[in-house]
Amino acid sequence: MARLEHNRELSLAVLRPILSNLPSGFDRVPLEMSQEELKEADLPAELWARVSAHMSLRDWVRVSGTCRSTRAVRLKKLTINRKTPAAGVQRASRMLESAEALRLPAHYLQQIEEGVAEGLYSIKQLQQLIIDAPPCTDSMLSCLSWLLTEACKVEVLVTPAGSRPYFPPMAALKHLQLTFFNDPGNFCRAVRNCTALETLHLHTHEGRMGSKVFRLGGLEMDGLPHLRLFVLKAYAQDLIKVPKGCQVHIQVYCGTDMQRSMWRGVLGNIHSIDASILMPDAPILEVFLDKAFTPLQNLRILNLHVYSSSFVFNLAEFARVEKLCISGRNLNIYLPAGVSWDTLELDAKDKLNLKFEDLNGFLLSVPRFAARFRFLRNTQALQLCTAMALNGIKCAFEDPEEEQDKYMFWYPVEQRPFGCCCGACLDCLVASGQAVEHVAEAGLPHHPPPQHDIFEFDYGPGIGGLFSDEEEEIFDEEDEEEGEV
Template sequence: MHLHGPTTARRADPGSTGAGPADTQLKDMRTGNATLPQEVWQKIASHLGVRNWAQVSGTCKATWNVELQDVRVYECDRLGNAGVAWLLKRAQHARTLLIGELFGEALQDFALGLLQSPHSFTNLAALSLNREDNYRHKRTHEEAEALLMMWTWLAGQARQLQYLNLTLIQLKGLPRLPQLKHLQLHLKNGDCRRVARCMTDALPSLQTLHIICLNDSQDDGPELLLAAMTQLRSLALRGVLPASLALPESTQLHVRVHDIHAARHPIWISLLPHLRTFHIDMQKEDSSFDAKENIPLFLFGPSSLETLIVSVRGFETVKAPIQLRGSFLEVERLAIDTLDDIHVEVPAGHGWRLVNFHTCKSLGIRLHDMENFVDNRPEFSFQFTTLQGMGVMLLTRYMAERGPLDGIESHWS
């Protein structure tokens, strides 16, 4: 069944040709003279992908030479030499370029086509070269060289680049990019140390920096001496344990660690004025997490933290409740996520705006001050298979007795 809304096309007069405005537009579409604006075709092209757009654009004269603005290239596109040449001709004014899952011949073809093309990418504002997921596939020496060559070539052309997402091995440093504002780097630890030495001089306008360590090595971390980068507003570190770290006074720090050694390292104590997010991500670890012994001591005292996330396989003391105090009560967002049982004791005085307690097994919550919890109106999410105790049921009953409260929603699963 097809439903159509009202049409503005006039009913044809008996003596006319019957071609109203709508009929004329359809006729134009059939003859390849569609009147859609260029920016509409550009949006359509970005959603279809390179290969599909190449097939579609050949059916209409208006789309033959559309200048592509948002270009994403993947292995599945199977461009070949001719396809790469076709793309580069139409993408020379692109603002966004994402080069994703390219391996073997597809990568070599694209790199060679890029270097031999008479067209350049001088208008690029955003570039994403390779992705972290690609490191599940072990790069050959030739592939690594092709990626590095593409990056060097593009960096020399893209003088308007403001966003860069770069995943490379054997990266020795960074060229000077005075206009770059946002940088995300996926590097091995050794490369990270080399790149860190040149950041201050190479990136004077940088506002956000996200560094992800690909090989999860916590030894011999980089020296991140970034105090001279006065424009830097946010630094995010994932799997990176710096040997030293210096930041501008107003820079916010967001940290994600993957082992106990990094979580309890004393360097974070000296950075408490900057620290806004601390994420202990250990769900891939085989051993359970001891909430009494392994929680970093600085989390039990006052801090400037806004978000605290603990993601672990399980807690060793599952029968004893986890006593929340210090930063666990002061943060705006608290999330505890485990694959095993969890029992949490919540004292009065917390300041949460968002709280998540998620488990694949049983959940127990004891609220010391239920009225305070409801009056603060946090957004909360509790996920569990079974319940321990009556805490959650008592909370449900208390909320029902208080009547509907604006701003509070509950979803039980």
């Protein structure tokens, strides 16, 4: 009895923050109920089922059993993490029969395999499987192929891949995201039987240009007739083929000659590129435009990473793409009149300098704009905000929560910027409704940052990233020193 009372106390502590953050219109337990009344409340199983959709497995274990009707609830989404207690793992195993989405660390795979092999439970209803890593070893993944033959309804699979991955014929698999830690060999052979694939996302653990580069052999994906999105990050290969209508998202170096590279056969398919320019100047930018940018006539998204503060980027050169994202330590951006994008995002780790040739024209021609920075080097961003107010455009502004965070403003307010747009990673699949999101632990609720319209901005001396005269002199001296180096 004492243990049950203790669990009831835990359930109340877990439930209160969850109930207070449920979506509007949700049938709630009145928060003004006393603790004794909550203890005696026997909520219907239907309500518990709706509440459980907003809870992690760890929190559900603490709550379930304190009310008789919770035993009738079968969870559709199970999340096992390294902090999940043994009771939680056991309970998750018993609920696998009805679960449609499972997320777990790689080292639990063998435990799940043993239970399925012994007939203790089934995973035939799973539609989404997410395996977290690192750390990860080939031995942890040794049972994955066998488990996938049992999970015949899986449509979304996110997993690390071993040295020589193999996937059995999976007629339902539509979305595959793989992380490689070692050279995977001829990867094409691993997925040639997954003919229903629509999106394929491949990347190394480091996931950035300049990280370890593995060779996959020939990437002949034209045998996957339904493939419409192929994302390849931080890899090098000898050959690539994709179906005619497949969009390709890749990473390139600034000096890559696309017409002589392994991409030459799919130039018309390349929809998005991530490019890095270490020390941009006029000659280097000209090489990038001539060899990497110009040959891609169907390019729609350009993510450009730069590492210099002295070079001024004239964005007229990139006017033909629909979405332009530029990031770097310090950014000096010139926006000429008469150019436009569907989306423009500027992300400065430190200082951002904007110069508009036609401020009002920019607002009329660019429907989505965002800037992130620690310091602004002039008042044109403030002028942009004023122009938005005069034109009736509302803008969201976010203050940094930590010292190392940055200021950010964007419009339109309802579309938060700086998210991934590849369409094939887990975040994109969740955003598009093709995958479900797994709930985080209670006690760590995600509260969206407050949004303020333009009339609430307060730019005092040294506030909001604007400099005082003394600060400007200091940073001018620093820039001169950087230029000397």
